[in-house]
Amino acid sequence: MSSIFFYNTRTRKKEAFRSLKEGRAGIYTCGPTVYGPQHIGNVRSQLFADLLKRFLLSEGFDVTHVINITDVGHLVSDGDEGEDKMELAAQRAGESAEEIADRYTESWRQDRRAVNCLEPEFNPKATDHIAEQIELGVRLDEGGYLYRIEDGIYFDISRFPRYVELAGLDLEGQAGAQRIEQVEGKRHPADFAIWKFADPEVRRLQEWDSPWGRGFPGWHLECSAMSSRYLGEHFDIHTGGIDLATVHHTNEVAQSECAFGVHPWVEYWLHNEFLDFGGEKMSKSRGNVKTLSDLEERGYAPLAFRYFFLQAHYRQQQTFNEESMEAAAKGHGRLVALAAELRVAEGVGDRAAQAAHREKFREAMADDLNAPRAMAVLWDVARSSTLSSADRRDLLLDFDAVLGLDLANAEAAGEGYETDPRIDGLLEEREQARANKDFGTADRIRDELTAEGVELIDTPEGPRWRRG
Numbered sequence: 291m292s293s294i295f296f297y298n299t300r301t302r303k304k305e306a307f308r309s310l311k312e313g314r315a316g317i318y319t320c321g322p323t324v325y326g327p328q329h330i331g332n333v334r335s336q337l338f339a340d341l342l343k344r345f346l347l348s349e350g351f352d353v354t355h356v357i358n359i360t361d362v363g364h365l366v367s368d369g370d371e372g373e374d375k376m377e378l379a380a381q382r383a384g385e386s387a388e389e390i391a392d393r394y395t396e397s398w399r400q401d402r403r404a405v406n407c408l409e410p411e412f413n414p415k416a417t418d419h420i421a422e423q424i425e426l427g428v429r430l431d432e433g434g435y436l437y438r439i440e441d442g443i444y445f446d447i448s449r450f451p452r453y454v455e456l457a458g459l460d461l462e463g464q465a466g467a468q469r470i471e472q473v474e475g476k477r478h479p480a481d482f483a484i485w486k487f488a489d490p491e492v493r494r495l496q497e498w499d500s501p502w503g504r505g506f507p508g509w510h511l512e513c514s515a516m517s518s519r520y521l522g523e524h525f526d527i528h529t530g531g532i533d534l535a536t537v538h539h540t541n542e543v544a545q546s547e548c549a550f551g552v553h554p555w556v557e558y559w560l561h562n563e564f565l566d567f568g569g570e571k572m573s574k575s576r577g578n579v580k581t582l583s584d585l586e587e588r589g590y591a592p593l594a595f596r597y598f599f600l601q602a603h604y605r606q607q608q609t610f611n612e613e614s615m616e617a618a619a620k621g622h623g624r625l626v627a628l629a630a631e632l633r634v635a636e637g638v639g640d641r642a643a644q645a646a647h648r649e650k651f652r653e654a655m656a657d658d659l660n661a662p663r664a665m666a667v668l669w670d671v672a673r674s675s676t677l678s679s680a681d682r683r684d685l686l687l688d689f690d691a692v693l694g695l696d697l698a699n700a701e702a703a704g705e706g707y708e709t710d711p712r713i714d715g716l717l718e719e720r721e722q723a724r725a726n727k728d729f730g731t732a733d734r735i736r737d738e739l740t741a742e743g744v745e746l747i748d749t750p751e752g753p754r755w756r757r758g
């Protein structure tokens with residue numbers, strides 16, 4: 291079989307994928323900072339990593355996927371300054387950092403299940419790996435990579451000449467622009483905290499003893515410590531949103547290559563581009579949406595968002611707005627309806643008739659996970675007038691193992707829905723309000739119906755309902 295190609299941020303080219311151990315692939319994905327609900331941009335980064343994993347599984351790899359949970363140390367600014375996001379959220383809510391972390395870890399997991407992401411093999415929390423982080427810091431300290439200033443222990447980037455490589459940084463320009471805020475005493479603006487001392491005046495909720503004094507780990511340290519714990523000190527693939535490449539991932543590379551004595555530490559760095567909101571500031575009062583629950587309130591199923599995600603290549607910026615989401619939901623609805631029909635098709639498929647389609651689909655995915663091209667192949671098959679129903683069914687289900695739209699459970703429209711003139715009328719009224727962007731009325735009608743125990747379901751033929 292021909293090679294799989296991935297665009298590697300580290301080398302800035304598409305490269306054939308060769309795993310370190312034959313037949314196995316280790317993936318580390320930077321996970322959420324659990325101080326609040328994730329927005330659908332964060333979901334995009336999860337969906338991208340899931341697509342990667344699903345494709346490698348379909349290629350026969352035994353995949354170990356690690357996604358961390360950041361529940362300490364991620365500061366409001368990238369420059370080791372400002373408050374810890376977790377501490378801040380806890381203070382605002384009058385709860386413990388742990389309560390906040392548990393709540394948003396759970397909602398993050400629910401979101402992942404809702405968009406049909408596979409469970410990671412490991413989902414470690416930073417606060418459960420403080421000892422590993424300290425141990426890594428000690429190795430760096432022994433190697434002479436660290437220095438101490440008043441507020442913490444810092445990594446000296448002048449000790450690591452390859453510092454700029456991953457993201458192709460221009461440090462002179464960057465330092466000049468003061469992109470990273472200065473902490474008093476740092477030798478270079480890009481030096482970063484390995485350990486921050488707890489301020490004796492401020493009672494932090496989360497702090498630990500260390501060889502350097504009481505405090506908490508710098509944010510970047512956790513990803514090096516947890517990836518090595520679960521994937522070893524040299525592994526195949528690291529993913530995250532493109533915003534992480536210049537600081538977080540650059541710092542992960544510096545501390546890992548120096549502590550572990552490896553180069554490259556990670557073979558392939560894959561970054562997803564941003565979901566952008568058309569320059570619009572998101573706020574509920576404007577009626578624009580940002581979480582999966584917001585989407586659901588607008589009548590969009592989480593899997594319709596997965597369909598939306600699959601319409602753009604992961605390295606393209608994708609613009610989210612009501613119109614594009616509406617179009618994706620329609621496409622998703624039509625696909626679900628077709629899949630539901632095909633699901634009950636009788637007969638056995640003919641592998642020979644399917645082969646060319648399989649090859650086209652694989653070619654698209656092997657070309658740096660080109661999901662839009664793969665979706666076009668899926669639609670050709672779904673609509674084909676030459677393939678038998680059994681072949682279309684087999685192909686759709688196999689493609690879906692990679693795409694993750696859960697077509698195996700597609701329900702035919704009309705299955706299990708109810709009718710009632712009054713409720714049908716209200717539903718129609720709500721559709722009219724949504725079409726007029728009168729979300730206030732639409733929401734009011736939905737709330738009324740929900741209070742009556744009516745569950746609304748979006749189908750290709752429009753909204754339907756049943757008693758919950």
Ligand code: AMP
Pocket residue numbers: 320321322323324330331332333334335529530531532533534562563564565566
């Ligand atoms: P955070 O919870 O802020 O640490 O972010 C979790 C993941 O979401 C990281 O990989 C980010 O790079 C990614 N991310 C943040 N915003 C967006 C966005 N608008 N589109 C795509 N990915 C994003």
Ligand code: ZN
Pocket residue numbers: 319320321513538
């Ligand atoms: Zn990370």
